[in-house]
Amino acid sequence: MKQLFIFIRKEFYHVFRDKRTLLIMFGLPVVQIVLFGFALNNEVKNVELLIVDKAQDALSGQLTDKIRASAYFIVEEDPGMAYTAIEAKLKKGNTKSALIIPANFSDDLKHGGSAQVQIIADGSDPNVAKTIVNYLSRIIGDFQKQVFATPSIMPYTIVPEMRMLYNEEGNGSLNFIPGVMALILMIVCTALTSVSVVKEKEMGTMEVLLVSPFKPIMVLIAKAVPYLLLSIANFTLILLLTVFLLDIAIKGSILLLFLESTLFIITCLSLGLLISNVTASQQTALLICLMAMMLPTIIFTGFIMPLENMPKPFQVISNIVPSRWYFLIVKSVMLKGLGFQSVWKETLVLFGMAISLLFIALKNFKIRLQ
Amino acid sequence: MEKIAVSLNHITKTYDKGKVLAVDDVSLQVKQGELFGLIGPDGAGKTSIFRILTTLLLANGGTANVAGYDLVKDFREIRNRVGYMPGKFSLYQDLTIQENLDFFANVFGTSMAQNYELIQDIYDQIKPFKDRRAGKLSGGMKQKLALCCALIHKPEVLLLDEPTTGVDVVSRKEFWDMLKRLKQQGITILVSTPYMDEAKLCERIALMQQGRLMSVNTPDNIVKDFPAKLYAVKSKNVYALLIDLRQLAEVQSCYAFGEFLHVTLKSDKVDGEDWLRHVAERKGHEQVLVKLIEPSIEDSFIRLMNEEE
Numbered sequence: 001m002k003q004l005f006i007f008i009r010k011e012f013y014h015v016f017r018d019k020r021t022l023l024i025m026f027g028l029p030v031v032q033i034v035l036f037g038f039a040l041n042n043e044v045k046n047v048e049l050l051i052v053d054k055a056q057d058a059l060s061g062q063l064t065d066k067i068r069a070s071a072y073f074i075v076e077e078d079p080g081m082a083y084t085a086i087e088a089k090l091k092k093g094n095t096k097s098a099l100i101i102p103a104n105f106s107d108d109l110k111h112g113g114s115a116q117v118q119i120i121a122d123g124s125d126p127n128v129a130k131t132i133v134n135y136l137s138r139i140i141g142d143f144q145k146q147v148f149a150t151p152s153i154m155p156y157t158i159v160p161e162m163r164m165l166y167n168e169e170g171n172g173s174l175n176f177i178p179g180v181m182a183l184i185l186m187i188v189c190t191a192l193t194s195v196s197v198v199k200e201k202e203m204g205t206m207e208v209l210l211v212s213p214f215k216p217i218m219v220l221i222a223k224a225v226p227y228l229l230l231s232i233a234n235f236t237l238i239l240l241l242t243v244f245l246l247d248i249a250i251k252g253s254i255l256l257l258f259l260e261s262t263l264f265i266i267t268c269l270s271l272g273l274l275i276s277n278v279t280a281s282q283q284t285a286l287l288i289c290l291m292a293m294m295l296p297t298i299i300f301t302g303f304i305m306p307l308e309n310m311p312k313p314f315q316v317i318s319n320i321v322p323s324r325w326y327f328l329i330v331k332s333v334m335l336k337g338l339g340f341q342s343v344w345k346e347t348l349v350l351f352g353m354a355i356s357l358l359f360i361a362l363k364n365f366k367i368r369l370q
Numbered sequence: 371m372e373k374i375a376v377s378l379n380h381i382t383k384t385y386d387k388g389k390v391l392a393v394d395d396v397s398l399q400v401k402q403g404e405l406f407g408l409i410g411p412d413g414a415g416k417t418s419i420f421r422i423l424t425t426l427l428l429a430n431g432g433t434a435n436v437a438g439y440d441l442v443k444d445f446r447e448i449r450n451r452v453g454y455m456p457g458k459f460s461l462y463q464d465l466t467i468q469e470n471l472d473f474f475a476n477v478f479g480t481s482m483a484q485n486y487e488l489i490q491d492i493y494d495q496i497k498p499f500k501d502r503r504a505g506k507l508s509g510g511m512k513q514k515l516a517l518c519c520a521l522i523h524k525p526e527v528l529l530l531d532e533p534t535t536g537v538d539v540v541s542r543k544e545f546w547d548m549l550k551r552l553k554q555q556g557i558t559i560l561v562s563t564p565y566m567d568e569a570k571l572c573e574r575i576a577l578m579q580q581g582r583l584m585s586v587n588t589p590d591n592i593v594k595d596f597p598a599k600l601y602a603v604k605s606k607n608v609y610a611l612l613i614d615l616r617q618l619a620e621v622q623s624c625y626a627f628g629e630f631l632h633v634t635l636k637s638d639k640v641d642g643e644d645w646l647r648h649v650a651e652r653k654g655h656e657q658v659l660v661k662l663i664e665p666s667i668e669d670s671f672i673r674l675m676n677e678e679e
Binding site for chain 2: 003006013014017204209213369
């Protein structure tokens with residue numbers, strides 16, 4: 001026991017004397033949270049909209065005011081603009097969208113019972129274009145209801161009352177946070193431990209260490225413990241940033257969240273140790289981590305691209321990515337406030353992964369030089 | 371009968387799936403309490419032998435015993451009983467002297483205090499710097515620290531792979547003095563070195579070349595076995611003399627050795643010195659100096675090497 005303690009203390013010396021690694025460990029989460037929380041947002045706000053109102057009457061004025069009143073658009077009006085000029089403006093990127101109200105808008109509406117408006121959106125960014133069209137359609141639909149307030153004309157209308165559950169205000173960073181948490185822990189834990197054992201091989205210290213009566217399991221535990229504690233500290237930092245910087249409340253049990261995260265961290269550490277045991281240089285280990293771990297983690301966790309939309313084989317592959325399960329757990333516990341009974345399956349999967357990875361890592365520990 | 375601390379029987383080691391032969395059928399025995407030297411140039415196979423003896427590598431053929439234990443079967447016992455110092459400095463550079471020592475003592479389940487008398491001599495010399503990180507030490511101090519770490523668990527056999535390579539002359543001398551004192555404590559020491567002048571500091575030596583043992587004996591006997599008279603020759607233009615002498619049919623070998631040429635003749639002449647001087651002067655060399663000298667280990671090594679070829 002005392003041997004293990006001194007071994008762990010030695011590993012702590014290594015970690016704390018390597019300032020660069022510490023910086024990566026604690027700098028990465030801050031950068032990622034800020035990036036994903038603020039910059040990489042799929043909400044569309046403050047879009048430039050050009051309104052070409054050829055009607056210039058009371059009704060078209062009402063519609064324009066209504067659009068102007070919404071927070072989504074920065075409205076620019078130019079009643080006399082020609083079609084070619086509109087296209088030129090879109091092409092140059094000076095505006096993202098245009099709404100054209102024809103000259104006989106009010107007449108058509110009042111007498112003919114229907115009128116047309118044209119919405120043009122810059123489709124080179126399809127997501128934004130789609131969102132703009134949706135926003136405008138909704139506003140116009142609202143407007144329509146106001147105009148035909150009398151039920152005689154539209155006797156039956158179905159009004160969908162929408163509620164975005166667990167995220168009423170449609171906060172975009174909410175979906176990213178569990179994903180970012182999974183991603184950061186996966187990268188930090190795996191990458192840092194993956195160099196830990198191989199570093200001793202590279203520096204030659206493994207040569208001396210091997211010619212001693214220590215047990216491989218002791219090395220692995222000693223290597224993992226400092227990173228486990230640091231990762232939990234790291235996780236706390238991420239949570240604090242989430243709550244205080246991004247204004248996201250933790251709905252479920254914080255204790256459960258910590259326990260699940262610890263389990264996930266152990267899984268990642270085991271994977272890191274395994275990589276460290278089978279590689280021969282720190283560079284290889286890091287490359288494997290970054291290339292072979294980071295991309296699959298981003299793709300198969302499901303926080304950027306929904307897993308449900310993927311081809312079947314990819315969905316199957318995603319099952320072996322630990323962060324995928326952790327992502328589900330965090331979403332359930334942190335955002336939905338569910339208890340352990342709702343995430344026990346995912347927990348079991350992670351637990352199984354941790355145990356098998358640790359076992360394979362131990363089996364792959366080389367007791368001789370190659 | 372003396373006890374054998376280390377024995378190798380027909381040990382063979384190849385790398386790259388048999389393409390590179392590093393150790394070629396080596397058999398040798400080191401007695402308990404002996405200071406034994408493996409002498410040979412880089413690439414002779416010394417490090418491979420050390421790694422096999424420390425159970426870090428498996429030999430492709432042959433068997434070996436260290437401290438009475440079989441290399442393959444009882445590798446854990448051996449790892450407990452040997453002290454190993456690799457050729458490359460292999461301690462934790464980011465830990466201090468004190469932390470390195472504490473760590474290695476702990477790995478072996480002992481403490482620095484327990485075997486302090488064994489390392490005291492050496493440790494005293496680096497003690498003033500005990501809070502300095504190992505990576506910031508000079509070559510000589512690193513080597514003393516590494517020796518301390520290898521000794522901290524009072525090993526039965528000490529395996530030192532080129533401990534004096536890259537170390538200054540004074541530190542090298544100090545190091546060999548330390549080894550002698552350790553030997554007096556009854557520790558068997560197997561040490562390798564590419565420096566021929568260190569060979570005579572060992573009790574027995576093995577001369578190695580290209581994975582093969584050329585000779586195993588005491589340094590004195592190896593020198594005594596030198597079969598011919600050895601002359602040291604020099605003139606104003608040593609290089610021209612080397613070329614001239616090598617062309618003579620009577621000259622068996624001629625090579626540069628410091629400022630002199632070392633020469634042996636095919637048949638020992640009674641007046642070899644006079645003969646050589648005459649030959650040289652006839653070729654037009656000036657300030658010719660010839661003397662009969664005692665061969666050194668290096669002369670023996672070169673001779674054995676040439677014979678092998």
